[in-house]
Amino acid sequence: MMLIEYQSQRVSLWYFRLALVLFIQQVIMGLWLSINYAFTLPQDLVNVFPFSTAREIHTNVLVAWMLLGFMGGTYYILPPECGRELYSPKIAYAQLIIFVAAAVTAVIGFLFGWTRGKPLLEIPFPLNGLIVVAALLFIANVAMTIIQSKQKSALQWMLLGGVTFLAVMYLFGMPFYKNLNTDYYYWWWVIHLWVEGAWEVVTASIVAYIIMRVTGVDRKVVEKWLYVETGLFLFTGIVGTGHHYYWIGAPDYWIWWGGIFSALEPLPIVLMVVDTWMHVRERKNPIVNPLTWYYIIGLAIYHLVGAGLWGFMHTLPPINYYTHGSQVTVSHGHLAFFGAYALLNLTIFYFAMPRLKGINKYQDRLGKWGFWITTIGMFILGLVFGIAGILQTYLERFLDIGYSTAHLTMMFWFRVAFGVGLVFLAGVVITVYHLFTIKPSSIPAPEPVVTPASNI
Amino acid sequence: MTGKTARLIFWVGTLTSAAIFLWQTYDFHMQTPKFTHTDKLTAEVVAGKKVWHKYNCNDCHTILGFGGYYAPDMTKAFYRLGENNIASIVQHPDVMYKNSFRKMPQLGVNETEARQLVSFLRWVGDIENRHWPPQDEKFVQAYKLRETQPQKLDKVHLVLQACGGCHTFENQGRNVGGDLTTIANRITYDRQTLINYMINPQSVRPGVTMPPQDVSPQTAAIIADFILSLKSTKEVSK
Numbered sequence: 001m002m003l004i005e006y007q008s009q010r011v012s013l014w015y016f017r018l019a020l021v022l023f024i025q026q027v028i029m030g031l032w033l034s035i036n037y038a039f040t041l042p043q044d045l046v047n048v049f050p051f052s053t054a055r056e057i058h059t060n061v062l063v064a065w066m067l068l069g070f071m072g073g074t075y076y077i078l079p080p081e082c083g084r085e086l087y088s089p090k091i092a093y094a095q096l097i098i099f100v101a102a103a104v105t106a107v108i109g110f111l112f113g114w115t116r117g118k119p120l121l122e123i124p125f126p127l128n129g130l131i132v133v134a135a136l137l138f139i140a141n142v143a144m145t146i147i148q149s150k151q152k153s154a155l156q157w158m159l160l161g162g163v164t165f166l167a168v169m170y171l172f173g174m175p176f177y178k179n180l181n182t183d184y185y186y187w188w189w190v191i192h193l194w195v196e197g198a199w200e201v202v203t204a205s206i207v208a209y210i211i212m213r214v215t216g217v218d219r220k221v222v223e224k225w226l227y228v229e230t231g232l233f234l235f236t237g238i239v240g241t242g243h244h245y246y247w248i249g250a251p252d253y254w255i256w257w258g259g260i261f262s263a264l265e266p267l268p269i270v271l272m273v274v275d276t277w278m279h280v281r282e283r284k285n286p287i288v289n290p291l292t293w294y295y296i297i298g299l300a301i302y303h304l305v306g307a308g309l310w311g312f313m314h315t316l317p318p319i320n321y322y323t324h325g326s327q328v329t330v331s332h333g334h335l336a337f338f339g340a341y342a343l344l345n346l347t348i349f350y351f352a353m354p355r356l357k358g359i360n361k362y363q364d365r366l367g368k369w370g371f372w373i374t375t376i377g378m379f380i381l382g383l384v385f386g387i388a389g390i391l392q393t394y395l396e397r398f399l400d401i402g403y404s405t406a407h408l409t410m411m412f413w414f415r416v417a418f419g420v421g422l423v424f425l426a427g428v429v430i431t432v433y434h435l436f437t438i439k440p441s442s443i444p445a446p447e448p449v450v451t452p453a454s455n456i
Numbered sequence: 457m458t459g460k461t462a463r464l465i466f467w468v469g470t471l472t473s474a475a476i477f478l479w480q481t482y483d484f485h486m487q488t489p490k491f492t493h494t495d496k497l498t499a500e501v502v503a504g505k506k507v508w509h510k511y512n513c514n515d516c517h518t519i520l521g522f523g524g525y526y527a528p529d530m531t532k533a534f535y536r537l538g539e540n541n542i543a544s545i546v547q548h549p550d551v552m553y554k555n556s557f558r559k560m561p562q563l564g565v566n567e568t569e570a571r572q573l574v575s576f577l578r579w580v581g582d583i584e585n586r587h588w589p590p591q592d593e594k595f596v597q598a599y600k601l602r603e604t605q606p607q608k609l610d611k612v613h614l615v616l617q618a619c620g621g622c623h624t625f626e627n628q629g630r631n632v633g634g635d636l637t638t639i640a641n642r643i644t645y646d647r648q649t650l651i652n653y654m655i656n657p658q659s660v661r662p663g664v665t666m667p668p669q670d671v672s673p674q675t676a677a678i679i680a681d682f683i684l685s686l687k688s689t690k691e692v693s694k
Contacts, residue, residue, distance in 0.1 A: 036526065040557045043550050050561040051526045052515030117509030119523045178502045180580055181492050184520055185484060220459060227462035235469030238477045247588035248520045249491035250484055257480065261473075321590065325521030325529055400591050402620065402630040403528040404558060411557070 003355040006079035008086035011093060013356050015072025016349050018100055020432045022065035023342075027428050029058040031421045037414035049111075056110050056122045062337065063120065064103045069345035070166075070202050071095075071138055074159060076352045077209045078142060081156055082149030087141050095137040102130035118183075120191060121173040128174055135167040154223040155205055158230060162201030169193045181249045188244045195340070196237035196265065203344050204230050204272070207299070210351050211276065214292065216284035225275045232268035240265050243315040247324060255317050262315040266308035276300040286446035291364040292350050294371050299343040302375065306335030306382065322397045327389030327410065335382035343375075346431065354438050361445035366434040373427030381420045388413040491584045504576025507569045516560075520585065527560065532592035534574065534581040535599045537621040542577060543570040544667035551665050556632055595621075606675040611682040618671065618679065633666060640686035650680040 004010070035041075036051045075092055079085055086092060106123045109115070115122045123131065142163060146156045173190035177183035208226045212219060242258025276296060287293060310332045314323055323329065354362045388410040395406040488494065508514065514523035519530045533542060545552045547570050549560035565573070587593045598617030601609055612625075615636065620629030625636040645653060645660070653660040654669045654676045671679070 041559060043559050043562070046559040046561045047550075050516070052512045052524060052561075055515045055524050055526070056512065113512070115509075115512050117512040117514055119514050122512070122515075176506075178505065179488065179492055179494065179497060180505065180520065181488060181583060182485075184522060185481075187522070224457065224459050224462040227459075227466040228457075231462075231466035231469035234466075235473045238470075238473040239480075241477065242480070244522075245484075247585045249488075249583040249585040251480075251487050251491075253480070257476070321588065325518040325523075325525065325589070327525060330525055397590050400594070401628060402624065403591075404556070404630045404632070405624070405627070408557060 003358050003360060006085050008089045008092075009076050009079050009352075010356060011086065011089050011096075012072035012076040012352060014093075014096060015068045015075065016353055017436070018096070019065040019068035019072065019345065020349070020435060022061050022068070022103075024425075024428055024432055026058055026061040026065060027421070027425045029054055029061065031418060031425060033058060034414050034418040034421055038411055038418050039415075053110050053113075056115060056119075057107055059120050060103070060106060060110075060122060064099075066199075066341050066345060068096075068099070069348060070163070070199070070206075071099075073206050073345070073348040073352070074138075074142060074163060074202070076348070076356075077206060078145050078156075078159070081153060081159075081209065082145055083151045084145070084149050087144035087148065091137050091141045095134045095141070098130050098137070099134040102127045102134070118173070118187065121187065125174070131170070132167075135170065139164055139167055153219070154226060155208060158201060158226060159205040162198055162205060165201065166194060166198035169198060184248050185245070185250070188241050192241045192244055193238070195336075196240060197234060199341060200233040200237065200268075201230050203340065204233065206344065206348060207272070207276070207296070210296065210347065211279050214285065214296070214351070215279045215282070217279045217282055222279070225271075229268050229271050229275065232271060236261050236264040236267060240315075243317075243320065246317055246320060259315070259317045263312060265315075266304065266312050269304045269308040273300040273304050288361050288445045289350075289354070289364060291367045291371065292347070294368070295343060295347040295350050298371065298375055299339070299347050302335075302339030302343055304339075306332070306337075306339030310335050310382075322393050323389065326392050326396070327385050328393060329389070331382050331385035331389050334378065334385060338374075338378045349435055353435055357438060359438060359440045361441045361443065362438050363441045364434075366430055367438075370427050370431030370434055374424060374431060377420055377424035377427050381417060381424060384413050384417045384420060388417075493579070493582055496579055496582070498575070498579075500572055500575040501579045502576075504572035504574070504579075507565070507573045508576055510569075511563045511565060519580065520583070521588065527558070529589050529592070530577060530580070531583070531585065531589060532581050532596055534578040536592055536595040538599075538670050539574050539578075540667045540670055541621055542574050543567075546570050546573060548665075553632065554665065602671070602675055606672065606678060609678065611678060611685075614675075615679050615682045618669075618675075622666075636683060637686050640683050643683075643687075647677070647680050647684060650683065651676040654679060 032054050033051065036054070075086060102123070106127050109124065109127070110122065114124055116124055139160075142160055146152075146160055149156070169190050172186040175186075177186065204226055208222050211217065212222045238261075239257050240261040242254040243262040245254040245258055277300075280293070280297070313319060314328060314332050350367070354360075391409050391413070392406050395401045395409060396403060508519075513519075513530070516524040516527040517530045518525060518528075521529060521531070537545070545560070546563070546565045547567070548562075550562045553560055581596070587596075594617050598609075598614065602614070602618065606614070616625055616628055619625075619633075619636065622633035623629050623636050623639070624631045624634075643650070649660055651673060654671060655673065656668050657664045657666040658668075669676070
């Protein structure tokens, strides 16, 4: 039985592989950061490889692997969705090479102090140029595939809209702004409008596609939900950007608009959980690979807790006044990124990679270990950062104790975080190893009832 | 719900939000000169911002609450530390944080860059951002009081907020330069020497890491009296 319908879907395999390698690198760098917090490092080491360099690698590699996952995922679902091959697999490979070359050069450059010194957007101007070229090639390829296809669907346009939105927002991070408040104003156009706008649109589209294929639920139903979810994501997420503008020297109404709209931001995620649950209940296809279901359900719930609930509490203005820029932010950041986007990427990988290798039902023992270790590990890590952050907030912002003194109390918690981080790394290595060496299961899979493409 | 309703929700939601946001963006630009005093945004300040980016300060320090969470927020650093301390720290972090549990890298910042950075941080400190971060507001208040009427300041208040950037006292402040009570019981200087020491530490104790403090002799005298009072009794008279 053919598991992929179009040969050009194969281009996504290399995107996934490179993303997974970068994922491991990101986690290793994160462990190094926790060591910086937990112990006093010698000055000579700090001079050569300071925290700032490690952090820019940690965060940029995060963005790089997630974008690779999104792009690969888009290339994977586009041909069956359009009913034709990709416009050009060559462009897809060229774009991958340019993107990865820019990313690798950037990381090496960071080690030698070649940086723009703007968190998460540290990549120097020439490399940004390369990223823009790669993004344009990507969008052109996606757009041409959609335009030339005979069948048009809401999902295609949503996906194209999402990736275009993503690329356009990136441009606002590139200029040098003289005024710090304007700098941060537009910095959030990239960061916030990515994670709470463009990335959500791409996520919603990819999840909708996977759910449709896995459950065999009718396209009309899935696409209807997709519209409502994406509409709500954008409605709450765009003005919700204001929750970053409370303390940057901006007009008063941001407190209200930002506060109210970000309080509404969990709504679309709740809807996504409900939607996933309903589709799972109404599925027409038998469960072939339980692990994929773990990831889909895990994604929905973790997304709600990490991004939705944690974010909700943290962005209410009276709370944010105390927790802004503390370890509470770190806790929220880790749970939200892992819950929403790392799990999304892993869902795509577990959906696509076995099929790209022609495996219908795979052995999933190792993969289940990986799933539970990473999800529980990250949850505990989020709690540990949260405890450190609440301690810090209480000591520093309530009792008015100095920053360093407050940070001293966190050393213990960061030693715990390092330990949990090691476990998390083990989980990631297991997952990546499993994905790279995925093998068919000896137990035959039940026959799907809908379309040949909907088996999993 | 029909497909048509769903599409309507999507378009109305997205476009409404985008319209509100774009209007707010326009208004933000209109009001930014007022909130950030753009008339004081000189070439020196911009040069300081470039130094800030060049050494990637923002990946350890937060500013306006954003960036790395590894080192203190720099929004009101000018008021917390003062010009000389900032310049000393960025040029000689290895000396300044010799005894600290947290190290700052020796970045190779030169004197000109240090001054530019100070100008930048001074300008940032004046951004009207609803007195955030909360714990730094006392430094801003104290700085402004010191400038206008040092003689009327409450002693404990003054010392903590002027010296608390490096010294601790009753568990407040940052433990970089040692606890003031311990120091008081250790020093052998008389009042005048202590005043000279604060204004120019090198003239009294060559090689000491404390940078010159930007205080008037009158203010230094008030601080000296306070510190010497710690020596005789453990109870602080407030």
